[in-house]
Amino acid sequence: MALSALNPSLRRIPVWTLWLAGLAPAVWLFWLALSGSLGVEPIKELEHRYGELALQFFIATLAVTPLRRFVGLNLLKFRQALGLLTFSYVLCHLLVWLLLDVQIPSQIIADILKRPYITVGMAAFVLLIPLAVTSNKASIRKLGSTWRRLHKLSYPAAVLAALHFVLLAKGFQIEPLLYLGGIIVLLLLRLKLPGRIRAPDRIRRRFGAADSAR
Amino acid sequence: MAHRWQNDLTPKDITPEAAFWNRRALLAGLGGVGLGAIGGGLAAAQDAELETNTWEEVTSYCNFYEFGTGKxxxxxxxxxxxxRPWEVEIDGLVDRPGTYGFEQILSEMTLExxxxxxRCVEAWSMVIPWQGFELxxxxxxxxxxxxxxxxxxxxLLRPEEMPGTRYPVLEWPYREGLRLDEAMHPLTIxxxxxxxxxLPNQNGAPLRLVVPWKYGFKSIKSVVKITLTDQEPPTSWNMANAREYGFYSNVNPEVDHPRWSQAxxxxxxxxxxxxRQPTEMFNGYETEVASLYADMDLAKNF
Structure with missing residues (x-):
């Protein structure tokens, strides 16, 4: 597959450039909101944009394994950063909701308990916490095969995150369903398939324990 | 009969120029029209701090799903x-059913x-200086x-001019309804x-309903048909999700939307x-409209 020809070039790109490019929109959007360039209701707009970026980084993270398996594109070295960027945007999204949107602590608790879409969103966030905490080399070494199992929590978390978006839409809207559909497809691609389609064993061996969550 | 309800505001306070040059000007309390000076109607329920939003705010942040779901x-x-031209068909239980041209309607009505x-059902709000006539x-x-x-x-349902109607977000055309006493209430314009x-198109040109004590989606935009009937008519949001959007949809801080608080x-x-600021019962028009719902359980008839 032609895309695998990109692998040598991709290997030369340092991961910090992804961090820089990935976090730039967070800062830029906050500046736009602050300066009045994000419309007349900047709080909701900022909250929604952060949430949308979180979903997009989530999808990018989940796409790494299928991209390598089916088209030979190797983005494994970026996956940790993509996952942590996902978590960063979830955190931004949550902080805007807590501090700028709802503001009232009693109502925040009531919302988490009473409103299904918020319950679902919070559940996704909680599932992501242990993943963010263990997204480092030391944890991978320490946890061994447990690390792989632990990081499969990203699958239910992704479904819950998309469901959170679907549940908050007013009327019948297509965009949230596209996110949910995309995530479901990325998860279905991980189902055990007949051996000939799966990546050759030697490739999987080469990446060892770090090649988790397929 | 126009002027059955009075603002304590004068027209000079709500020109676009005033809004432009004096962005957050206090508009209420400046006016010269005394409360209840005209007609035997209702007392104005204006609090002195009712300042209008700006032209930009009112015209850039809208829900009009016929043009898309983004604000x-x-x-x-x-x-x-x-x-232009614009016609409103008035039919059903009326003496003079027919098609009324916009200009013809204007020539018969007194604008005020x-x-x-x-107050939008999504828990945001504005203060808007309207011109119009009583329904x-x-x-x-x-x-x-x-x-x-x-x-x-x-x-209006005209898909070639309304890109949002190509998607089944709601069942088109958009429909709304009022009880006759609500429709006849002097606050209803x-x-x-x-x-x-x-009216700019995004705000419902050339003719829209405004019912200030109900959530914004009741104030249907760009009206082309008005039907008098003897039963509660189907309404778009209620058809889409009856659990979340009742026929009445009166602003009520004590009755939450299932997905968010309305307090x-x-x-x-x-x-x-x-x-955030507290939401007022009937959006602050309790004095004027509470009697319409005197015998009703507002949590049940939300």
Missing amino acids: TDPATYAGQMTT DRIYRF ADLLALAGVQAGATHVAFET MATGIFGKP SERRIGGGLFAR
């Missing part, structure tokens, strides 16, 4: 809607200013028959302008650190 979609796409709070006057023009109990409204200018709201225009 700025209507401002972006509604320009292509043809509003109404500065109203506007009661328009209904009188058509002659309401004795058996009528409700009024149904429909928005058909608006034709804001800030002394004709507080955010006034548009406060920027990134705007504080």
